[in-house]
Amino acid sequence: MxxxxxxxxxxxxxxxxxxxxxxxxxxxxxxxxxxxxxxxxxxxxxxxxxxxxxxxxxxxxxxxxxxxxASARRGSLYVLALLATLGTRVGSVALLERTALPDLAVLALATGVSFVVNYVLSRFLVFRPAPETPA
Known part of the structure; x- marks a missing residue:
């Protein structure tokens, strides 16, 4: 089980x-x-x-x-996804620090947001399945 x-x-x-x-x-x-x-x-x-x-x-x-x-194309896309993830993390921290949340909560929430962005970019952009070719 x-x-x-x-x-x-x-x-x-x-x-x-x-x-x-x-x-x-x-x-x-x-x-x-x-x-x-x-x-x-x-x-x-x-x-x-x-x-x-x-x-x-x-x-x-x-x-x-x-x-x-591994492929150079996916590797390059992964670097771009990491940069977008970093931008998301920093931007989220900048927005969330304006709230009354404690710093640790701000960092945790920003990490969660950037994790989701990284997953979505990785899943649907970097590592997306190759399109099927018609037979």
Whole structure:
């Protein structure tokens, strides 16, 4: 029963996307943490973000959306989707900080909004199924 429920959840690309996002965040922060003694922290954070993004892209190709083969086109679209996600996050924070919400709530809500934007862009733009060719 539990195995069937877990299998059903993992059939959802949204759940797989969330799991990859969490794993990518761990790679991102772990990389930055390991590099922090070798370089300035902002640079370590930049490299952590890049390594985490590459990790996410490859896992999304293989597991989340099952495209199975990396492509320069999807990689480029993924970078654009990340930039749009970042813009969404920053814009959401800028709008939400004008409310009476505490900072942590602002960050959490903005993260949620940007997660949805990233999923939608990834699912329907970056990793969209190839159109069927008529026979």
């Amino acid at each position: 539990i195995a069937r429920t877990l299998q059903g959840l993992l059939a959802s690309s949204l759940v797989r996307f969330g799991l990859v996002a969490v794993a990518g965040l761990c790679v991102d922060l772990g990389t930055a943490w390991l590099l922090r003694s070798l370089m300035p922290l902002p640079l370590a954070a930049f490299f952590g973000f890049c390594v985490g993004a590459a990790f996410n892209y490859l896992l999304h190709e293989r597991w989340t959306f099952g495209t199975r083969q």
